[in-house]
Amino acid sequence: MFFIGCVLFSLAGFFLAFFLFAKKASKTLLALDRxxxxxxxxGVGGILPIVEGGEASKISVEFQHMLDKIRSDFVSLSEKIKEYEMIVSxxxxPLFVLDDEGRIVFFNDSFRSLIGNNIRVGQYYWEAIREPTFAEFFNEHTSRIKENKTxxxxxxxxxxxxxxxxxxxVRVTGERFYIFRDVTPLVEVERMKRDFISNLSHELRTPLSAMKGFIETLESDDSIKERSYVEIIKRNTERLIRMVNDLLTLSRLEEGYSLAEFEEVDLRDVVEPVLKLFERxxxxxxxxxIVDIGEDVKIRGDRFQLEQLFINLIDNAVKYTEKGYVKVQVKRENDSVLINVEDSGIGIPEKHQSRIFERFYVVDKSRSKRHDGTGLGLSIVKHIxxxxxxxxxxxxxxxxxxxxSIYIPVITSTKN
Ligand SMILES: Nc1ncnc2c1ncn2[C@@H]1O[C@H](COP(=O)(O)OP(=O)(O)OP(=O)(O)O)[C@@H](O)[C@H]1O
Ligand SMILES: [Mg+2]
Structure with missing residues (x-):
């Protein structure tokens, strides 16, 4: 009996404790909910009511501390954003930011001055920049992004x-930003340089042709004793003529290609006569x-310029190779024609490889001088x-x- 009485008493004590605890917990939960x-x-700007009593009161104080901290972080973050926006503006x-659908998210003052006052955040870029060149650029960027290039x-x-x-x-936000650096003065100077070179080389051709004519007359004159002098003058005049012609070709190519005459060209008809020039x-x-010319190597192009391309590449391969082989390959590869000119010559050190397509760039002055090189050949090739x-x-x-290795896309007549 005494034992049962003890058990009942303990149970009653337990239930009472549980009831008191549950009541307190639900009060805390209600306070938390409030x-x-x-x-x-x-929001983070609010002031929380002081909740009376025990746990709930402690929690409300902790919450208030947390809010104060978030609020101060928030303020300094907004100030930083404003500061960066001011710097960027x-x-x-000019610069602007677009979302992944091409809508304007941000632009700076210079961009507004460039585009005009009607530009708005939320507009599509093509509503602001109407030039198709930018649309092409944007689409090209989209393709690059798909290939993981940012x-x-x-x-x-x-x-x-x-x-x-x-x-x-910016991969995390899916946004893109574009910065526009004005290079108009540089382009103008380049254009003036090109015009100058073009005019000068044109003017030089007449006196040089006259000199060449008279040198040939001198060559056939038996009374001249110092024949070797005539030979030197002849060689140097020919070199000058070649250089002037190269400069003229290059400046015309750089001018905007308006002089190019496009037609269907079978590259077999171009390579074979060029190879004959180098046979000796x-x-x-x-x-x-080694020659390997495939079938179906027709492209739309300028016959004369393509001939120049082969002449310059094969000339280099032969000029800079002392033993071994020169290999010329032309073949169709999917939608392109591949032109490959290979040699077993002296090669080009890595550090020069990105620069040899520049005008007048030669790898080694003594090497080029020995071969009469002026460093124009590959810049002509690149332009072609x-x-x-x-x-x-x-x-x-x-x-x-x-x-x-050169790839030239084959353009079918239906596309033209
Ligand atoms: N196949 C090659 N092998 C080794 N070096 C080469 C080869 N092709 C070009 N080069 C190097 O690149 C430089 C630039 O070539 P490029 O054809 O422009 O000029 P060049 O041959 O010196 O003169 P040009 O072609 O105007 O007569 C050359 O000076 C040469 O050193
Ligand atoms: Mg050359």
Whole structure:
């Protein structure tokens, strides 16, 4: 009996304790619910009511501390954002940010000055920049992003000015920003330089042709004793004529290609006569000539310029190779024609490889002088490749040889 009485008493004590605890807990939960509603209503700026008693009161104080901390972080973050926005808006180069659908998210003062006052956040970029060149650029950037490349850089003409435009993609936000650097003065100087070179080389051709004519007369004159002098004058005049012709070709190519005459060209008809020009020299040097020309190598292009392309590449391959072979390959690869000119010559050191397509760039002055090189050949080649919407790649190791690979897209007549 006594035992049962003890059990009942303990149970009663337990239930009483449980009841008191549950009551206290539900009071705390109710207080918590009230506090969170208040935060939701007032945001981080609100003041929480002091909840009376025990746990709930402690929690409300903790909540208030937390809110104060968030509030002060929030204020300093907003100030930082304002500061950055001000810095960006004062950057002199125009810039703007687009979301992944091409809507304007942000632009700076310079961009507004460039585009006009009607520009608004939320507009699509094509409502602000009406030039199709930017739309093409945007689409190209989209393709690059799909290939996991985030950056793009190109020269674009907008509002009759030239800009060096850089685009970057921010993967976390899906936004892109574009910076426009005005390079109009540089482009103008380049144009003046080109005009100058073009006019000068044109003017030089007449006296040089006259000199060449008279040298040939002197050559056939038996009374001249110092024949070697005549030979030197002849060789140097020919070199000058070649240089002037190269300069003229290059400045015309750089002018905007308006002089190009596009037609259907079967590259087999272009390569074969060019190879004939080099047969003797290849034989004299004891080199092997490997030729591999496939069928179906027709492209739309400028016959004369394509001939120049082969002449310059094969001339280099033969000139800079003392033993081994020169290989010329032309073949169809999917929608392009591949032109490959390979040699087993002296090769080009890595550090020069990105620069040899520049005007007058020679790897080694003594090497080029020995070969009468002026460093114009490859810049002509590069312009001709660009004229045909192609790409050019170089693989080379010193002492082993060089390989120039050019891809030119085949444009079917229906596309034209
Ligand atoms: N196949 C090659 N092998 C080794 N070096 C080469 C080859 N092709 C070009 N080069 C190097 O690149 C430089 C630039 O070539 P490029 O054809 O522009 O000029 P060049 O041959 O010196 O003169 P030009 O072609 O105007 O007569 C050359 O000076 C040469 O050193
Ligand atoms: Mg050359």
């Amino acid at each position: 506090l969170s509603r208040k935060i939701a209503e007032d 004062k950057i002199l180069d 950056e793009i850089r190109k020269e674009l003409k907008l509002k009759s000015k030239y800009f060096d435009v850089t685009g970057s993609f 020299k290849i034989q004299e040097k004891g080199l092997d000539l 490749v660009m004229l045909h919407n192609g790409t050019i790649k170089l693989r080379s190791s010193p002492g082993e040889g060089s390989e120039f």
